[in-house]
Amino acid sequence: MVTRETLLEILESVKDPEIPTVSLVDLGVIYNIEIEESGVVHIQMTPTFAGCPALRFMQFEVERVLTEHGILHKVEVNFEQAWSSNLVTDRGRERLKSFGLAPPPRFIGEPDLEKLLHKVPCPFCDSVNTDLRNPFGPTLCRSMHYCNDCRQMFEQFKPV
Template identity: 35%
Template sequence: MVTATALEAELLELAGSVPDPELPVLTLRELGVLRAVHVEDGDTVEVDLTPTYTGCPAIEAMTLDIERILRAHGMREVTVRTVLAPAWSTDDITPEGRRKLREFGIAPPRVRAGSGPVPLALGPTRTVAAERAEDPDPVRCPHCGSAETELLSRFSSTACKALRRCLSCREPFDHFKEL
C-alpha cells in the first residue's frame, strides 16, 4: 500500500471540502465519493472520484469544482477520473455527513450490518408494527424522530432519495436510500 505524501493529504482535504452539488449541506469527503489524490511532478494531480450511482448527473459539477479548487491551490494540471470499482455505498457516508443530513431534514441511510447486496423486501409502503418488529432500524423522521413513517414515492428530488411522510408529525421528508 502506497502512503500519501503530505501534499496529497493536503489536496485530498481541499478536494474533500467541495460541497456536493445536489446536497450542498455535505462535502464530497462526508458523502464518501472522493477516493484518492495522486500528485506527479509537483503540480500535476489525478483525483479518483466514485459517483453515487453510474450516470450520476452531478459528476460533471463535482469534477469542475475539484479542478477549480486544486488549480487555485497551484496545481497546473488536474485530472478527475471516474472510478466505478469498488462501487460507492451509503456506508461510505461519514458519521458527520449522516448528522448533517438529519439536521438538514433528510433521513440518513441506515447503516447496514455486514457487506454485500442490500436486501429488497416488497410489501406495503406504511411502516406498521409488524414491519418494525422485523426491521430493528426503521426509517425515522428527521423532524420528530418517530419510526411511524410511510413511503410516498420511491424517488424524490434525486434518484438516490425517496419521499416519505411522518405519521406522527405529518411532515414530509426525503430519505437517502441505502445502496
C-alpha cells in the same frame, strides 16, 4: 508538496451541488486520494448513481479548487469501486440529517430494501412511525417518506 491534511481541507469545500452541507469526501464520491512523489495529486471519483447529472459538474468543481490552490492534479471518474451509501462518513450522516434528509442506514452484504425503507427515522422528530411513500424522489439518490407523528413528508438518502 501539499500534505494530505491540507488537501482534505481544500476538498472539503467541494459540496454536493444538491446538498450544500455535505462534501464529496463525506459522501464517498471522492473515494481515493493519492499524492504522487512528483507532487501531482491523483483523485478518483465515482458517481452515486450512473445517471447522476451532477457528476461532470462535481468533477469540474474538484479540478477548479485544486487549480485555484496551484495543485497539479489528475481527476478521474470510474467504477473501479462502486459507490455504496455505506461510504458516507459519520460527519456526512450528521450533515445530511441537519439538511433534513434521513441518512442511509448501514447494511452488510446486499441491502434488503423492503426492510431498510421501512420505518425510517424521521430526520425532524426522530419518530419511526413513518411510511415509505415512494422509492423514488426528487433526485435519483432519494426516496420519499411520511412521518405519521410530525405529519410531514421527508426524504431519505437511499441505501444502495
